[in-house]
Ligand SMILES: [Zn+2]
């Protein structure tokens with residue numbers, strides 16, 4: 043199978059070769075899928091290989107690597123109102139075609155080699171024409187009862203204006219999408235002010251979750267890490283940053299601002315934390 047499904051403590055992690063993780067939580071009555079990745083493979087089949095329970099689908103935010111598989115499902119996909127327009131934009135043909143090109147030339151961070159991340163049976167036209175799913179909106183405090191698993195929506199804007207996280211109350215785990223981490227993109231037009239992002243980090247820190255689970259990093263984050271992230275966001279100085287080369291960021295000239303004089307080379311060293319910002323952010 044294209045997707046790598048791992049049983050974790052209380053949830054399933056569904057990984058794909060482009061370094062994207064979706065999460066599946068199975069209650070006694072229903073199951074919840076958090077994010078749908080780029081959706082290059084058959085995600086519905088992957089989910090159904092784990093559970094046949096009625097499915098609730100949540101999008102942590104509107105970026106293409108989190109909503110791309112929405113259109114494979116008949117069920118509603120819940121997203122924050124502030125990210126609806128972004129979700130539509132990121133589901134259009136042009137952006138999808140660009141993503142497919144990128145996926146064909148994916149980089150293995152461990153070996154430095156390029157590889158084709160698309161599934162063998164990938165159908166280009168089907169993918170380009172796929173819808174963004176049956177979208178419905180969610181907001182702070184909304185609660186989904188899956189049966190012995192209560193999932194609460196928390197608004198965590200910053201990386202995008204409509205970013206949300208999902209608190210799995212019984213396990214005290216927070217699924218955060220791209221809302222925080224040691225390398226957070228804050229340069230796009232859909233990003234909030236830096237103050238709003240810092241406020242979100244403080245909210246997450248105050249929550250004292252046992253684990254914070256992101257969409258691109260297999261390492262689970264902990265409360266202490268947020269002190270580092272808050273400092274990285276507060277101290278970031280665009281003038282002193284290191285230019286960031288990205289396919290997604292030609293116009294805004296973003297720079298990587300890392301803590302304590304570290305640079306991109308130090309990315310996998312302990313204590314590394316950075317934000318990627320534009321001049322006006
Ligand atoms: Zn994102």
Ligand SMILES: [Zn+2]
Pocket residue numbers: 105107108220257258
């Ligand atoms: Zn992402």
